Amino acid sequence: MRIATVHRSRMSAEGVAGAIKLKLAPRANTSDYAVGDWVLVDADTRELVRRLDRQTLLQRQTVGARTPQLIAANIDTLFIVTSCNEDFNPARLERYLALANEAGTETVIVLTKADKIEDASEFVTQAQALQRGLQVVTINAKTQSAVDALAPWCGEGQTVALIGSSGVGKSTLLNTLAAKAPEDAQLTGGIREDDAKGRHTTTSRSLHAIQSGGCVIDTPGMRTLHVSDVAAGLDVLFAEITELAPNCKFRDCTHFHEPGCAVQAAVTAGTLDADRLERWRKLDDENRVNTPTFTGARGNKKPETYGKRR
Numbered sequence: 027m028r029i030a031t032v033h034r035s036r037m038s039a040e041g042v043a044g045a046i047k048l049k050l051a052p053r054a055n056t057s058d059y060a061v062g063d064w065v066l067v068d069a070d071t072r073e074l075v076r077r078l079d080r081q082t083l084l085q086r087q088t089v090g091a092r093t094p095q096l097i098a099a100n101i102d103t104l105f106i107v108t109s110c111n112e113d114f115n116p117a118r119l120e121r122y123l124a125l126a127n128e129a130g131t132e133t134v135i136v137l138t139k140a141d142k143i144e145d146a147s148e149f150v151t152q153a154q155a156l157q158r159g160l161q162v163v164t165i166n167a168k169t170q171s172a173v174d175a176l177a178p179w180c181g182e183g184q185t186v187a188l189i190g191s192s193g194v195g196k197s198t199l200l201n202t203l204a205a206k207a208p209e210d211a212q213l214t215g216g217i218r219e220d221d222a223k224g225r226h227t228t229t230s231r232s233l234h235a236i237q238s239g240g241c242v243i244d245t246p247g248m249r250t251l252h253v254s255d256v257a258a259g260l261d262v263l264f265a266e267i268t269e270l271a272p273n274c275k276f277r278d279c280t281h282f283h284e285p286g287c288a289v290q291a292a293v294t295a296g297t298l299d300a301d302r303l304e305r306w307r308k309l310d311d312e313n314r315v316n317t318p319t320f321t322g323a324r325g326n327k328k329p330e331t332y333g334k335r336r
């Protein structure tokens with residue numbers, strides 16, 4: 027079966043016969059499970075036997091927590107949802123991209139509310155500049171046309187997850203993709219018109235079947251997103267900087283003030299955006315500070331990695 031919801035002391039799973047409430051061992055720790063996990067369940071007792079290996083895992087570090095929070099597992103494609111309005115923020119989208127790269131999923135930037143502006147091409151251009159080869163789609167999340175636009179990633183056996191700030195239309199899109207009848211629909215909320223901020227209507231993650239045979243996982247809007255343990259994800263995200271680094275005079279160049287820095291030279295030449303370099307620096311610094319390094323017997327080994335080391 028597949029984990030559909032995870033709460034502190036209960037979980038539900040979806041199987042061919044529909045959804046069931048799982049029977050957990052006393053004191054079972056549900057924080058080890060993510061929506062989207064495949065599990066073995068005893069057909070008679072509904073007892074959770076064990077979790078199967080994950081293909082991908084989307085997780086994030088939260089302030090003060092010792093272990094990362096699991097967002098969703100076994101996702102093929104992550105839809106990073108933002109809107110054609112003030113919500114569009116390159117620095118925040120780059121954070122999501124670092125997470126997705128590290129998780130090992132395909133990524134698509136989904137620009138909602140394209141119906142509310144005359145020309146969305148400016149947003150598309152900005153989104154495409156965030157990462158080499160990044161796929162960008164504009165939609166009106168309320169209409170059936172969104173299903174067609176996202177069909178390439180939603181076929182039989184495919185799992186997509188929606189991630190993005192509150193109010194960008196994740197629940198609206200989920201209701202459209204899953205063709206939810208009004209009584210089953212995920213609640214959607216209005217946004218404040220002055221700053222396009224949502225009201226955090228969705229409060230937990232959940233898995234839903236979609237019309238075209240795939241599955242979609244909705245996640246609550248995130249207020250803050252810190253990066254940690256995403257070095258490989260950052261290398262993919264900032265490939266143009268990563269590729270220049272070997273040409274710097276010093277091997278440990280910080281691309282800040284060193285003589286013979288190929289990255290600074292690219293900024294001077296106008297081939298690299300200075301803001302982009304600034305954002306790379308901020309994320310790279312944050313990642314270094316937040317990433318634990320293990321010393322002793324475990325060395326610097328990470329227990330499991332999912333990212334595509336491209």
Ligand SMILES: Nc1nc2c(ncn2[C@@H]2O[C@H](COP(=O)(O)OP(=O)(O)OP(=O)(O)O)[C@@H](O)[C@H]2O)c(=O)[nH]1
Nearest residue numbers: 139167193194195196197198214215226227228247
């Ligand atoms: N015109 C238009 N309105 C949209 C679109 N997508 C979402 N909306 C509206 O935007 C508001 C917020 O949408 P939600 O689906 O609740 O946003 P959310 O991302 O799920 O927000 P949280 O549940 O708080 O995380 C609702 O009033 C939607 O009807 C779109 O593509 N076009």
Ligand SMILES: [Zn+2]
Nearest residue numbers: 274279281287
């Ligand atoms: Zn340099």
